[in-house]
Amino acid sequence: MVKEFSKRLKYLREKKKDKEPKWTQGYVADLIGVARPTYTAYENENNPKQPPLETVDKLADLFDVSADWLMGRTNDPSPKKSEKEMSLFFYDGLEGYDDLSPEEKEAFREHMYDEARQAIELVKKLKKQGKRGGMYER
Structure with a gap:
C-alpha cells in the first residue's frame, strides 16, 4: 500500500504542478504542516513507512480525493465526506x-x-x- 500511496501522491502533485508551477514538494509540505524532507519521503516509493492518518486526511482534502484511494484501498478517487x-x-x-x-x-x-x-x-x-x-x- 505504501508504494501505491507514493505513486498516487506524486501523480496528484505533478498534475497540479503542470497547471501551477508553485506545486513543489516544499509547497505541499508547507500546506500540510510537515517538513520538506518528510513530504519528499512520502513520495519516495522505497519509503517503508506510512504517514500518520491525520496527514493522509490532510493530503486527501488538499487534493480532493478520498483517503482510501490515496492509500490504494480503492480505485475510486472521489472524496466521501459523508463517511468521515x-x-x-x-x-x-x-x-x-x-x-x-x-x-x-x-x-x-x-x-x-x-x-x-x-x-x-x-x-x-x-x-x-x-x-x-x-x-x-x-
Missing part, C-alpha cells in the same frame, strides 16, 4: 473515546476500520455460501 462525518458521529459520545490522546484515537479508528472491513468480508462470504448470517441477514 458518519465516523465522527459513530465515535461521538462513546465512553472513554474523548479521553484518548490524538495518537490513541488514530490507532483506535484504524483498528475499527480493519474490523469493519473484516465484518463486511464475512457477510459477503456467508451470502455467497447461501448461509444465514444471523444478525447480518436482511
Whole structure:
C-alpha cells in the first residue's frame, strides 16, 4: 500500500504542478504542516513507512480525493465526506473515546476500520455460501 500511496501522491502533485508551477514538494509540505524532507519521503516509493492518518486526511482534502484511494484501498478517487462525518458521529459520545490522546484515537479508528472491513468480508462470504448470517441477514 505504501508504494501505491507514493505513486498516487506524486501523480496528484505533478498534475497540479503542470497547471501551477508553485506545486513543489516544499509547497505541499508547507500546506500540510510537515517538513520538506518528510513530504519528499512520502513520495519516495522505497519509503517503508506510512504517514500518520491525520496527514493522509490532510493530503486527501488538499487534493480532493478520498483517503482510501490515496492509500490504494480503492480505485475510486472521489472524496466521501459523508463517511468521515458518519465516523465522527459513530465515535461521538462513546465512553472513554474523548479521553484518548490524538495518537490513541488514530490507532483506535484504524483498528475499527480493519474490523469493519473484516465484518463486511464475512457477510459477503456467508451470502455467497447461501448461509444465514444471523444478525447480518436482511
